[in-house]
Amino acid sequence: MRNAYAIGLDVGGTRIAAGLVERKGRIVREVKLSTPKGSGPFAIVDAIVDAVSEITSGLHPSEIAGVGIGLPAQIDFTRQSVEFCTNLPLAGIDMRGLVMSRLKYPVTIDNDGNTAALGESRYGAAKGIKDFVMVTLGTGVGGGVFIGGKLHRGSRGFAGEIGHMVIVVDGPECPCGGHGHLESFSARPAVIREARAAAETYRGSSITRLAGGDADAITAEIVIEAANAGDEAAVEVMSRVGDMLGEGLVGLVNVLNPEAIIVGGGIGESCPMVSKRAAGRIAAEALAGRRDVRVLIAELGNDAGVAGAAALAFDDHDSREGIH
Amino acid sequence: MRNAYAIGLDVGGTRIAAGLVERKGRIVREVKLSTPKGSGPFAIVDAIVDAVSEITSGLHPSEIAGVGIGLPAQIDFTRQSVEFCTNLPLAGIDMRGLVMSRLKYPVTIDNDGNTAALGESRYGAAKGIKDFVMVTLGTGVGGGVFIGGKLHRGSRGFAGEIGHMVIVVDGPECPCGGHGHLESFSARPAVIREARAAAETYRGSSITRLAGGDADAITAEIVIEAANAGDEAAVEVMSRVGDMLGEGLVGLVNVLNPEAIIVGGGIGESCPMVSKRAAGRIAAEALAGRRDVRVLIAELGNDAGVAGAAALAFDDHDSREGIH
Incomplete structure (x- = not known):
C-alpha cells in the first residue's frame, strides 16, 4: 500500500534504533545497533543508512512515506540543521541532506524531546x-x-x-x-x-x-x-x-x-x-x-523514540500532500 | 460606518477607563472614573454601564462592534466567568451577562494581561x-x-x-x-x-x-x-x-x-x-x-488597557462574523 509505513530513527549517545512503523504506530521491523563512537559524524550517517536499508529490504519505495530522525540535539527545525549536540559530533552536520542523498526517501530531523511528544500524541498517553x-x-x-x-x-x-x-x-x-x-x-x-x-x-x-x-x-x-x-x-x-x-x-x-x-x-x-x-x-x-x-x-516506553520519529515522518508526509 | 468602533474598558483596582476606539486603535473618546469601593460588584457594573453610555451617546448601535472588558482577575475565558479577583469583589460575578443585559452590544471579558498582549499585537510594539x-x-x-x-x-x-x-x-x-x-x-x-x-x-x-x-x-x-x-x-x-x-x-x-x-x-x-x-x-x-x-x-502606555480591551472586542466581533 502506498505510504503505509514510515521509518523512525532514534539516535542516542550509545544506541541507534531504526523501526519500520505502520500508520497506527505498530513497529513491524526493528534493528538496534551501537552508535559508532569516535569515528566522526559520517560513521553515524553510514550506520543510519545501513539500518534503514536493512528494515526496508523487499519493500517498494512507494510504500514508505518518509524517514524521521530524532536526535539528542538542538535542532533549528525551520532550517533542518543541527545547531548543538552534547553527546555526538553532529553540530553543523547536514544530517538531513546527507541521509537523503543516500536514500530515496524524504527525511525530517527533530529534537528527541519533540519526537517523544509527537509519538505520545499520535500513539500514546496524549492521544x-x-x-x-x-x-x-x-x-x-x-x-x-x-x-x-x-x-x-x-x-x-x-x-x-x-x-x-x-x-x-x-x-x-x-x-x-x-x-x-x-x-x-x-x-x-x-x-x-x-x-x-x-x-x-x-x-x-x-x-x-x-x-x-x-x-x-x-x-x-x-x-x-x-x-x-x-x-x-x-x-x-x-x-x-x-x-x-x-x-x-x-x-x-x-x-x-x-x-x-x-x-x-x-x-x-x-x-x-x-x-x-x-x-x-x-x-x-x-x-x-x-x-x-x-x-x-x-505509554510508549522503549518504543517512544522510534514511534515518535515515525510520527514525525508521517506528519511531514501528510503536510506535503495536504492531508490533515 | 458599521462596526467602526469598539468600546474598550480597563477596570482596575482604583480606576475604570472606558474608550471609544477606532479599528486602527485611535481612542476618539474616553472617560475615566474612580472604581466604586466597598459597595459591591453591582456598583462596578453600574459604573461600567454609565461610562459606556456616556462615550456612545449620539452613535447608532450598528456603529459599535462590541464591548471588551479587561479585568485584574483570573478569567475562565471559555466560560467567560470571573474565577478569582484579588482587588475587586468580582469573583463568581457574571460580569459579561450583567453588562450585556444592560447594553445592546456583545460583551467579552478577559484578563488584563491578555488584553495588554492583544493591544500590543494589534496596535503596538508587537505589530x-x-x-x-x-x-x-x-x-x-x-x-x-x-x-x-x-x-x-x-x-x-x-x-x-x-x-x-x-x-x-x-x-x-x-x-x-x-x-x-x-x-x-x-x-x-x-x-x-x-x-x-x-x-x-x-x-x-x-x-x-x-x-x-x-x-x-x-x-x-x-x-x-x-x-x-x-x-x-x-x-x-x-x-x-x-x-x-x-x-x-x-x-x-x-x-x-x-x-x-x-x-x-x-x-x-x-x-x-x-x-x-x-x-x-x-x-x-x-x-x-x-x-x-x-x-x-x-508602546501603548496608559492607553494599553483601553486599546487592548477594544482589540478584544474587535477580534471577538470578527470571529463571530467570520472575518480573519
Missing part, C-alpha cells in the same frame, strides 16, 4: 489531547509542547526545552552553561549525585547493597529500583526529583494552562512516585483553576 | 510579530502569550500567568499563595520592599529625599525616578527587578522560542533598565540559538 506538555527525564530533561493539536516549534524551531527553565536563581550549573535549571535537579546525574549523598546518611540503604557497596557503581536504575521497593534513602532522592519537576511544571501550568502533562523518559516511566510528587506540587502551588491538569505517565 | 510573550510589571506581574499570531488561551482559558512561574524553589510567599514566583521579585511590592532596605544601606540615596525622609512614603514611582537619574541604591533595586524578570523569561525563551518579549506595565515602561537587564540575562543564560529574541518595551 486526543490538544494542549499538553511532554517532559522526558533521562540523561537530561527534554520535552515538547503541544498547542491546539500541534507541536509548538517557536520562531526558529527551537521550542520545547523544558529542562532549561530556571527554578533556582543562581543555582547549580547546568550542562548547558545556565544556572539552576530544572535539568540540574531532575535528570540522571542529579539522581546519582543525590543518591550518593543519601547512601552516606542512611547507612543501611539498599542503594548501597544494590551497588555492591561501591558508591561509584550507583546508577539511576539502582536508585529507582530501591525507591520503588520503599527504601527510605531512595524514596527521599526520587521524591525530590519529582518535587523539583513539579516546581518547573507549576510555571508551565500557570503560563500555558495545558490539559495534561505527560511524564516520560527512563526515569519518568520507571518511577511512578516522580510524576505523583510532581502532580502534588502542581495541586498545591499552581493557581486555582489550573490544578485539574492531568499528570500522566508516557 | 506583525506572530510569536511573542507579553509581560506586564505593575501591582502584580501578568502577561499573555501569542503563538502563531493568536493569543494562547490554554485548555480553560487561563493561560498567560507569567508572574506565577517558580524561579526560586521555596522562595518568599507570593500573593497567590505559591512560593518564589516571579511576581514576588518584580512587581511593585518587591520594588518598595527592596528600596526600603536599600535606602537604609545607602544613607544618601535620593530615594529617601524623594520620599520626604519617610520610608513609608517610598513608592515604586519614586524608586524608578531615582534609578533613571542614576541613584546607586535605586539602580541596584531596579537592576534586580530586571534580573529576576530575565530569569523567568529564560525559561519561557527556552520552552517557547518566541521572536520577541514585550515588557509593559507601569514599571516596565517607565524604567528602561528593567528590560535591558532582563535582555542581558536572557543573552547570558538562555540556550544558544534562542538568544536573539528581541526584548522590546510596550
Whole structure:
C-alpha cells in the first residue's frame, strides 16, 4: 500500500534504533545497533543508512512515506540543521541532506524531546489531547509542547526545552552553561549525585547493597529500583526529583494552562512516585483553576523514540500532500 | 460606518477607563472614573454601564462592534466567568451577562494581561510579530502569550500567568499563595520592599529625599525616578527587578522560542533598565540559538488597557462574523 509505513530513527549517545512503523504506530521491523563512537559524524550517517536499508529490504519505495530522525540535539527545525549536540559530533552536520542523498526517501530531523511528544500524541498517553506538555527525564530533561493539536516549534524551531527553565536563581550549573535549571535537579546525574549523598546518611540503604557497596557503581536504575521497593534513602532522592519537576511544571501550568502533562523518559516511566510528587506540587502551588491538569505517565516506553520519529515522518508526509 | 468602533474598558483596582476606539486603535473618546469601593460588584457594573453610555451617546448601535472588558482577575475565558479577583469583589460575578443585559452590544471579558498582549499585537510594539510573550510589571506581574499570531488561551482559558512561574524553589510567599514566583521579585511590592532596605544601606540615596525622609512614603514611582537619574541604591533595586524578570523569561525563551518579549506595565515602561537587564540575562543564560529574541518595551502606555480591551472586542466581533 502506498505510504503505509514510515521509518523512525532514534539516535542516542550509545544506541541507534531504526523501526519500520505502520500508520497506527505498530513497529513491524526493528534493528538496534551501537552508535559508532569516535569515528566522526559520517560513521553515524553510514550506520543510519545501513539500518534503514536493512528494515526496508523487499519493500517498494512507494510504500514508505518518509524517514524521521530524532536526535539528542538542538535542532533549528525551520532550517533542518543541527545547531548543538552534547553527546555526538553532529553540530553543523547536514544530517538531513546527507541521509537523503543516500536514500530515496524524504527525511525530517527533530529534537528527541519533540519526537517523544509527537509519538505520545499520535500513539500514546496524549492521544486526543490538544494542549499538553511532554517532559522526558533521562540523561537530561527534554520535552515538547503541544498547542491546539500541534507541536509548538517557536520562531526558529527551537521550542520545547523544558529542562532549561530556571527554578533556582543562581543555582547549580547546568550542562548547558545556565544556572539552576530544572535539568540540574531532575535528570540522571542529579539522581546519582543525590543518591550518593543519601547512601552516606542512611547507612543501611539498599542503594548501597544494590551497588555492591561501591558508591561509584550507583546508577539511576539502582536508585529507582530501591525507591520503588520503599527504601527510605531512595524514596527521599526520587521524591525530590519529582518535587523539583513539579516546581518547573507549576510555571508551565500557570503560563500555558495545558490539559495534561505527560511524564516520560527512563526515569519518568520507571518511577511512578516522580510524576505523583510532581502532580502534588502542581495541586498545591499552581493557581486555582489550573490544578485539574492531568499528570500522566508516557505509554510508549522503549518504543517512544522510534514511534515518535515515525510520527514525525508521517506528519511531514501528510503536510506535503495536504492531508490533515 | 458599521462596526467602526469598539468600546474598550480597563477596570482596575482604583480606576475604570472606558474608550471609544477606532479599528486602527485611535481612542476618539474616553472617560475615566474612580472604581466604586466597598459597595459591591453591582456598583462596578453600574459604573461600567454609565461610562459606556456616556462615550456612545449620539452613535447608532450598528456603529459599535462590541464591548471588551479587561479585568485584574483570573478569567475562565471559555466560560467567560470571573474565577478569582484579588482587588475587586468580582469573583463568581457574571460580569459579561450583567453588562450585556444592560447594553445592546456583545460583551467579552478577559484578563488584563491578555488584553495588554492583544493591544500590543494589534496596535503596538508587537505589530506583525506572530510569536511573542507579553509581560506586564505593575501591582502584580501578568502577561499573555501569542503563538502563531493568536493569543494562547490554554485548555480553560487561563493561560498567560507569567508572574506565577517558580524561579526560586521555596522562595518568599507570593500573593497567590505559591512560593518564589516571579511576581514576588518584580512587581511593585518587591520594588518598595527592596528600596526600603536599600535606602537604609545607602544613607544618601535620593530615594529617601524623594520620599520626604519617610520610608513609608517610598513608592515604586519614586524608586524608578531615582534609578533613571542614576541613584546607586535605586539602580541596584531596579537592576534586580530586571534580573529576576530575565530569569523567568529564560525559561519561557527556552520552552517557547518566541521572536520577541514585550515588557509593559507601569514599571516596565517607565524604567528602561528593567528590560535591558532582563535582555542581558536572557543573552547570558538562555540556550544558544534562542538568544536573539528581541526584548522590546510596550508602546501603548496608559492607553494599553483601553486599546487592548477594544482589540478584544474587535477580534471577538470578527470571529463571530467570520472575518480573519
